[in-house]
Amino acid sequence: MPPAPVAVVGPEPSTCPKGMQVAPDGLFDDFEDGTSQVALVGGRNGYWWVAKAEHAVIEIPGPEFRVVDGGPKGSKKAAHFAGKTDAQDVWGASLGGNFLGGGFYDASKYAGLSFKLKGTAKSFLRFKLHDVNTHPDGSICSKDCWNAFGKTIELKGDWQDIELSFAELRQLDGWGSPRPPFVNTTKVKHLEWSVDQGEQFDFWLDDVKLLVCK
Numbered sequence: 001m002p003p004a005p006v007a008v009v010g011p012e013p014s015t016c017p018k019g020m021q022v023a024p025d026g027l028f029d030d031f032e033d034g035t036s037q038v039a040l041v042g043g044r045n046g047y048w049w050v051a052k053a054e055h056a057v058i059e060i061p062g063p064e065f066r067v068v069d070g071g072p073k074g075s076k077k078a079a080h081f082a083g084k085t086d087a088q089d090v091w092g093a094s095l096g097g098n099f100l101g102g103g104f105y106d107a108s109k110y111a112g113l114s115f116k117l118k119g120t121a122k123s124f125l126r127f128k129l130h131d132v133n134t135h136p137d138g139s140i141c142s143k144d145c146w147n148a149f150g151k152t153i154e155l156k157g158d159w160q161d162i163e164l165s166f167a168e169l170r171q172l173d174g175w176g177s178p179r180p181p182f183v184n185t186t187k188v189k190h191l192e193w194s195v196d197q198g199e200q201f202d203f204w205l206d207d208v209k210l211l212v213c214k
Contacts, residue, residue, distance in 0.1 A: 011186070014111040015167050026110070030075070051096070053090065053091050056083065060083070065095070082201060083200075104188060110210040113164055114163045114164070125153050125194070127153055127192070131184040133180050135190075
């Protein structure tokens with residue numbers, strides 16, 4: 001039996017006793033430029049994407065990501081992700097945004113992120129932050145990749161302002177290797193909003209921003 005992979009553990013994510021605020025270079029994307037590229041600030045130059053399991057159907061935006069008209073008050077553009085996943089698959093569907101065009105990004109100066117979310121699903125939506133330990137591009141995990149650090153969010157129908165600290169993100173129980181104590185913010189790959197298999201889903205995303213401590 002091969003040895004278990006050894007995690008690359010970075011600095012523990014910051015906790016913010018006085019709360020968090022948007023970083024000066026914190027805009028990840030507000031979609032107002034109408035392109036699939038994330039905002040070109042903070043050294044970021046990645047792109048948005050959609051992905052699905054074999055039998056899932058992405059009705060909006062279709063097989064490739066595109067910005068659509070709409071959003072919360074004051075916004076003209078947003079991301080809209082809708083469709084149906086299949087119970088016979090081992091996973092569902094995801095909307096994601098890479099920090100960079102390739103490789104890993106150092107997000108350790110940030111403490112968390114915020115975004116606006118609207119939508120419905122039969123169960124829940126999970127936000128994920130993949131790092132060097134959970135994404136196969138990091139060459140650390142092998143067959144047990146993809147158990148990203150994240151948090152499950154209940155969709156409530158109307159627009160919600162969501163704020164998450166990196167310190168509160170956790171891997172799901174029961175699987176994944178390695179299992180470090182916290183996300184490695186010095187080497188992050190992408191942000192992701194995912195739906196499990198066997199779900200009808202329809203949600204909107206806007207104003208994704210990275211935060212620092214107050």
